[in-house]
Amino acid sequence: MTDPVLQTKGICKSFGALRASRDISIDLLPGEIHAIIGPNGAGKSTLIGQICGTLKPDAGSVELLGQDVTHQTARARSRAGLGRTFQISSLAMEDTVLQNALLGALGANGNPWRFWKDVLKDENLRATAEEALVRVGLEDHARVRTAELSHGQRRQLEVAVALTLRPRALVMDEPMAGMGSEGSKRLTGFLDELRHEAPILLVEHDMDAVFALADRISVLVYGEVIATGTVEEIRADAAVREAYLGEDA
């Protein structure tokens, strides 16, 4: 059996009386897209926070590429190969698309303690950044200010920045949110390819995308994983239908 790239082992997290994560154990295998679905307030963002290192679990552990990273910072996890895209775009809005991609390249293979050379003239950084932009189809927008991008294009840029880091695993928080059906379709096709490069833990509300992409789905309700399985298994699962998908799903 192949080892999981990313794994949580029984992580628990409470905010006061609210138990946001209850003994969650999920894993991400090479080459797969593992979708996490669940109603609002199910604890998806809390789970992602703990996986990426912005939140510390009360109990349990997080492993990345076989290493226990539970006590490492978000920064260290990024460097170890964990790529992330945000639910709410967190890009440098005043900067150009290219500059945002360059930031990723700088984090990946450059050192930021250079005060003199023009970053736009750094061939290596630029090659990495431009390659990532080409892959998400933003190469024609390289010189556009990020604030002027459409919502969907910002999502694409989020993915591009994550790609510059050459991640070993990706955590994507609702990459389809706010995208038109056209853009959503394109991104679906792209993620479909991307999984072979880096497996993706995908939190997504767009059920068409989830059912089209996911190899496995985990259903999170009230901080608990109530089911994990293939698309067919999840569709057929009575508890899931009741809790989340609705009877007519």
Added chain:
Amino acid sequence: MIRETYVNALTLLALVAIPAWALYADEPFTITLMTRAAIFAIAAIGLNIALGIGGLVSLGHAVFFGIGGYAMGILAHHAQTYTPLAEWPFLIDGTKSMPIIWLVAICLSALAALVIGALSLRTTGVYFIMITLAFGQMFFFFAISWAEYGGEDGLSIYVRNGFPGLNTLAPIQFYGLCLALLFVVLIFAWKLSKSPFGLALNAARQAPMRVETVGLDPMRLKLIAFVISGVITGLAGALFADLNRFVSPTMFSWQLSGEIIIFIILGGVGRLFGPVIGALAFVALEHWLGGLSDYWHIYLGLLLLVVVLFGRGGLIGMLSGREAVHD
């Protein structure tokens, strides 16, 4: 709208042409005013790196200005009284040499900025403003109570310090020296804003989470920016003390910290020439309005209000619009 490059070129021209005219017309006071503006510009370029690129609104930059000033004052004071600065662990004499004074000012400012930055950067927003203000006040009151170096009265230095090959007492030569340093600092700030560090710092202001996610430390980026910023403002402080041949606790005052911020807001936050234009405008207003009324700050306040309300991006923003995307 005039292109920003032209506005910048015009500013440079003014920095050279006005003193040249003053020299020709024998108006040494104008040269002194221009020197004051150039020095303020250096101080504000320093703060602009922290504030404009890094988003760090420091209301304590007078600390570095004052440290630069006192570095000059103390070293020159010992030199002019022929007393050693320290005898133990080894003998340290005062000096009247500008390069050495600048070096001391730079090192001390860097050290202070490192400590103040490391403590202040644990906070953000209004708390950051308050804690930097608090450090400023600490230095201010320390200087007031430091009787050995003049306390409240400050220190007078009778003869301006020297620079190899120049007669610094000639206003135009001292101005030339300050202008040269202004150019050096401008070029450094320009290069920095386009460098990998500038890119990362700029992003750390706008989206710290993102910077963290690409594996960089936004805190450390901001701390280094704060140190660079403090060093430049400290250098300006040493020049300012030499211009006046006098240093006093007012160099540490929060009003001065506020004025450095005003130069930037007036000229244009985060714009390369913003602090230069702001400092020039401030000194001009101080001179003309100050001649009209003791309460000239009221008019300055009105102007600031107009610039902030209607000219987003300061005077540069009013003249040449938003910053162009560079590629």
